[in-house]
Amino acid sequence: MLVDQRFEGVLVPVVTPFAPDLSPDAGRFLALCQALIADGADGLAIFGTTSEANSIGAVERMALLEMLLENGVPARLLMPGVGATAMDDVVRLMRHAAQLGCGGALLLPPFYYKGVSDDGLFDFVAAVLSRTEGSKLDVYLYHIPPVAQVGFSPDLVGRLIDAFPDRIVGLKDSSGDFTNTRTLIERFPGFRVFSGSEVFLLDTLRAGGAGCITATGSVNITGIRQIYSQWRSDSAVELQQRAAAIRSIIQSYPVIPALKAIIANSTGDPAWRTVRPPLQPLDEAQSNALINELKAAHFQPSSGVIAMGRKAEAAAG
Amino acid sequence: MLVDQRFEGVLVPVVTPFAPDLSPDAGRFLALCQALIADGADGLAIFGTTSEANSIGAVERMALLEMLLENGVPARLLMPGVGATAMDDVVRLMRHAAQLGCGGALLLPPFYYKGVSDDGLFDFVAAVLSRTEGSKLDVYLYHIPPVAQVGFSPDLVGRLIDAFPDRIVGLKDSSGDFTNTRTLIERFPGFRVFSGSEVFLLDTLRAGGAGCITATGSVNITGIRQIYSQWRSDSAVELQQRAAAIRSIIQSYPVIPALKAIIANSTGDPAWRTVRPPLQPLDEAQSNALINELKAAHFQPSSGVIAMGRKAEAAAG
Numbered sequence: 001m002l003v004d005q006r007f008e009g010v011l012v013p014v015v016t017p018f019a020p021d022l023s024p025d026a027g028r029f030l031a032l033c034q035a036l037i038a039d040g041a042d043g044l045a046i047f048g049t050t051s052e053a054n055s056i057g058a059v060e061r062m063a064l065l066e067m068l069l070e071n072g073v074p075a076r077l078l079m080p081g082v083g084a085t086a087m088d089d090v091v092r093l094m095r096h097a098a099q100l101g102c103g104g105a106l107l108l109p110p111f112y113y114k115g116v117s118d119d120g121l122f123d124f125v126a127a128v129l130s131r132t133e134g135s136k137l138d139v140y141l142y143h144i145p146p147v148a149q150v151g152f153s154p155d156l157v158g159r160l161i162d163a164f165p166d167r168i169v170g171l172k173d174s175s176g177d178f179t180n181t182r183t184l185i186e187r188f189p190g191f192r193v194f195s196g197s198e199v200f201l202l203d204t205l206r207a208g209g210a211g212c213i214t215a216t217g218s219v220n221i222t223g224i225r226q227i228y229s230q231w232r233s234d235s236a237v238e239l240q241q242r243a244a245a246i247r248s249i250i251q252s253y254p255v256i257p258a259l260k261a262i263i264a265n266s267t268g269d270p271a272w273r274t275v276r277p278p279l280q281p282l283d284e285a286q287s288n289a290l291i292n293e294l295k296a297a298h299f300q301p302s303s304g305v306i307a308m309g310r311k312a313e314a315a316a317g
Numbered sequence: 318m319l320v321d322q323r324f325e326g327v328l329v330p331v332v333t334p335f336a337p338d339l340s341p342d343a344g345r346f347l348a349l350c351q352a353l354i355a356d357g358a359d360g361l362a363i364f365g366t367t368s369e370a371n372s373i374g375a376v377e378r379m380a381l382l383e384m385l386l387e388n389g390v391p392a393r394l395l396m397p398g399v400g401a402t403a404m405d406d407v408v409r410l411m412r413h414a415a416q417l418g419c420g421g422a423l424l425l426p427p428f429y430y431k432g433v434s435d436d437g438l439f440d441f442v443a444a445v446l447s448r449t450e451g452s453k454l455d456v457y458l459y460h461i462p463p464v465a466q467v468g469f470s471p472d473l474v475g476r477l478i479d480a481f482p483d484r485i486v487g488l489k490d491s492s493g494d495f496t497n498t499r500t501l502i503e504r505f506p507g508f509r510v511f512s513g514s515e516v517f518l519l520d521t522l523r524a525g526g527a528g529c530i531t532a533t534g535s536v537n538i539t540g541i542r543q544i545y546s547q548w549r550s551d552s553a554v555e556l557q558q559r560a561a562a563i564r565s566i567i568q569s570y571p572v573i574p575a576l577k578a579i580i581a582n583s584t585g586d587p588a589w590r591t592v593r594p595p596l597q598p599l600d601e602a603q604s605n606a607l608i609n610e611l612k613a614a615h616f617q618p619s620s621g622v623i624a625m626g627r628k629a630e631a632a633a634g
Contacts, residue, residue, distance in 0.1 A: 022404070022444060054429035057406040058374075085402075087339070087593060088374040110595045112371035112428065114464060120595035127339060127594055147431060149466060150595070276404060277444055278427045278437035278467070 006138060006169060006192060007079060007104055008210040010201075010225050012041045012217030013048030015259050016056065016064075018274040024060055026067045028271065031311070032218070032263070033073055035304025040225040041217065044073075045106055047081035049147055049174070050215040050256055055276040058089050062096050075101040079213075083108025083142060087124060091131045098135035106140050106172060106213075111148040118156040125160055129167050139167050144174035144196065151175070154183050161188055172196050172213045178203055185209045198224045199247060202240040205231045215255055216247050219262045222302040249293045253286060254279070261287040262294065266301045267309030323455060323486060323509060324396060324421055325527040327518075327542050329358045329534030330365030332576050333373065333381075335591040341377055343384050345588065348628070349535070349580070350390055352621025357542040358534065361390075362423055362489070364398035366464055367532040367573055372593040375406050379413050392418040396530075400425025400459060404441060408448045415452030423457050423489060423530075428465040435473040442477055446484050456484050461491035461513065468492070471500050478505055489513050489530045495520055502526045515541045516564060519557040522548045532572055533564050536579045539619040566610045570603060571596070578604040579611065583618045584626030 014036060017028035033044055046068075047053035047061050056064075061080070069075055082093035082105045090107070097105045107128070109121050129139070141160070145151035152160075152171065160168045173181045174196025181200060184193045185207045192210035195201060201212045201224065217224055223246065227239045250258050257275055261282045264272035273281045282290065300306070331353060334345035350361055363385070364370035364378050373381075378397070386392055399410035399422045407424070414422045424445070426438050446456070458477070462468035469477075469488065477485045490498045491513025498517060502510045502524045509527035512518060518529045518541065534541055540563065544556045567575050574592055578599045581589035590598045599607065617623070 049429075054402040055404065055427065057401070057403040057409070060403075060405055084374070085371040086374040086377075087372065088377055092374070110372065112366075112464065113595060114466070116595040117597060120597045123594035123597070147429065149431070277440035278430060278433040280434060280437045280440070 005076070005103070007043045008192065009042030010211055010217060010221065010228050011043040011045045011079060011194065011213040012036050012221055013045045013050040013213060013215060015218045015256065015263070016051045016053070017272055018276055020274065022274070022276055024056065024064050025271070026064065029064060030068060030071050030073070031308045032305070033068055035308050036217070036221050037073070037077060039221045039302040039304040041221050042211065043077050043079055043103060045079045045081065045172070045213045048106060048213070049144060050218065050259065051081065052256060052276050052279065053081045054083065055279070058084065058093055061093065065096070065100065069100055076103040078102045079104040079106050079140060081106045081108070081142065085110045085112040087127050090128045094128060094132045094137060095135065098132060098137035102137065104138035104140050104169070106142045108142045108144070108148055109150045109152060111150045114149050116150060118153060118159070121150070121152065121156055122159055126163065129164055138169045140169065140192070141171040142174070143171055146174070146176060154180070154187060157184060158187065161191060170194065170210060181209065182207050197247070198227065199244045201227050202231055202236055215259065216250055218259050219301045219305060220246055220299070245297060246294070246299050249290070249297060253282060253290050257282045258290055261290060262301060263305055265291050266306050267312060269309060269312055322393070322420070324360045325509065326359030327528055327534060327538065327545050328360040328362045328396060328511065328530040329353050329538055330362045330367040330530060330532060332535045332573065332580070333368045333370070334589055335593055337588070337591065339591070339593055341373065341381055342588070343381065346381060347385060347388050347390070348625045349622070350385055352625050353534070353538050354390070354394060356538045356619040356621040358538050359528065360394050360396050360420060362396045362398065362530045365423060365530070366461060366491070367535065367576065368398065369573060369593050369596065370398045371400065372596070375401065375410055378410065382413070382417065386417055393420040395419045396421040396423050396457060398423045398425070398459065402427045402429040404444050407445045411445060411449045411454060412452065415449060415454035419454065421455035421457050421486070423459045425459045425461070425465055426467045426469060428467045431466050433467060435470060435476070438467070438469065438473055439476055443480065446481055455486045457509070458485065458488040459491070460488055463491070463493060471497070471504060474501060475504065478508060487511065487527060498526065499524050514564070515544065516561045518544050519548055519553055532576065533567055535576050536618045536622060537563055537616070562614060563611070563616050566607070566614060570599060570607050574599045575607055578607060579618060580622055582608050583623050584629060586626060586629055
């Protein structure tokens with residue numbers, strides 16, 4: 001659901017399928033994006049960490065984005081990741097997203113050098129914003145220190161909001177630390193704070209946050225979206241516990257290969273298992289164990305994912 | 318000095334100058350590369366960590382490389398960094414370096430995802446090598462865990478040498494751990510192991526290594542090159558101690574801004590101070606303190622660097 005044209009609710013950093021030669025698989029990517037929208041995703045944060053975006057160069061990312069729009073995916077539902085270590089790459093991706101009318105963009109800090117100062121990170125964001133002026137592209141900061149190592153501290157977020165109030169409109173907090181999420185929500189009213197995990201979705205909404213942008217959305221958008229739509233109801237806590245339990249199973253495996261294994265299993269389409277190196281697919285035993293654990297927990301992927309498999313079968317048959 | 322057309326000796330990961338608008342400054346870059354060759358560098362490992370290469374996108378890196386060759390810098394002396402997190406970017410940079418006849422290329426592991434397996438890293442290298450087959454470009458692995466967090470373990474290096482003996486010919490070890498360097502040299506005879514710091518140059522040569530590829534080469538190539546040319550002589554230890562003392566002073570500041578401050582001071586050209594965010598230039602006080610410490614240690618940058626300043630003055634006058 002969009003209010004004042006800015007994102008809120010549950011967004012999915014869609015996993016990116018690859019062909020056997022490791023090139024991006026446009027057809028399967030489009031099918032999954034369409035399925036997730038049909039299943040109620042409030043937006044698609046394509047090219048996030050779960051999407052293996054940093055394993056996909058700018059040229060390939062831009063081609064995939066254009067392909068989605070050419071096939072009718074609404075640009076306003078897209079929040080592509082524009083992260084890269086080089087400002088010229090980020091500027092290129094941001095201009096492209098802006099020209100295509102995307103609903104926003106998700107911006108990683110530059111993540112090669114470690115231990116950099118807030119001043120340096122501020123200058124980086126200022127540099128890319130000054131080179132994309134007039135674009136009116138909403139920028140969401142992407143805070144994921146467990147992977148990027150470099151992050152946006154609350155003080156830095158405050159400086160960026162003060163300096164660029166019309167451009168820096170929100171943040172995805174994948175710190176895994178809800179105290180940090182709460183701090184951001186309380187310190188910056190009107191700023192759209194998304195948790196990076198559905199485990200904190202109810203807490204985030206109760207604190208006044210905007211929603212979540214979560215990896216597991218690629219397979220469980222329905223279950224997670226229910227928390228959002230019913231968060232003021234009596235069933236909210238149970239829905240939250242249920243989603244957290246499913247995530248906990250998935251997270252006990254390498255998450256990105258696990259999500260792909262689940263989609264491969266649900267659709268009967270093993271092509272979904274492919275990841276780009278340095279990631280590795282789950283092996284057969286891991287994959288079977290994961291599927292069995294999810295079965296025991298009575299989990300079924302969202303209907304759109306399953307329907308993808310039926311459509312592929314029909315096309316093949 | 319080149320033996321069997323492969324690098325050995327002292328290579329410099331040349332610092333990259335930027336214009337006030339932060340675009341790469343081709344003129345100053347060319348001048349510094351020429352100065353370093355004139356001062357005896359055995360090769361230029363342009364686009365390394367010290368070069369801020371991961372702050373420079375593939376398009377800009379390729380343009381700088383072409384510019385050097387158009388201006389007479391010999392391709393066989395160049396070992397450009399081809400590191401990136403996405404295999405398609407790496408492949409593009411490697412093909413470009415190969416087409417231009419570069420003496421080699423320095424390959425980072427993919428550094429976005431942390432805690433990845435040796436199998437995943439092996440597959441990444443295999444994927445980029447299989448897409449650049451027939452290029453005959455010598456590939457040197459770039460092990461710099463303090464920055465990249467992800468690295469090439471000795472076991473992984475062994476697997477890569479076994480699988481690609483004609484392609485994977487050496488490694489730059491910037492672990493800061495000479496035990497690791499020694500292990501690599503002893504385990505893989507004929508493999509060209511370079512220390513990432515001149516502090517270990519004498520030890521590396523005595524152990525049978527190929528030399529060093531070192532940040533401080535941008536200002537002290539003469540002092541470091543002397544260790545290499547005289548390493549079997551009585552003066553080697555003193556030369557080594559002298560170079561280590563200079564490095565120690567520089568390393569007590571953020572190294573990349575410090576190297577640029579030294580060049581700015583020696584040439585009288587403040588444009589050299591510019592770094593790309595997220596790095597920050599030294600402030601006036603830091604810069605003065607650094608210059609004074611080096612003066613007290615009777616350090617003068619290599620003559621080519623100083624000559625760059627005189628040439629710029631003559632052109633201006």
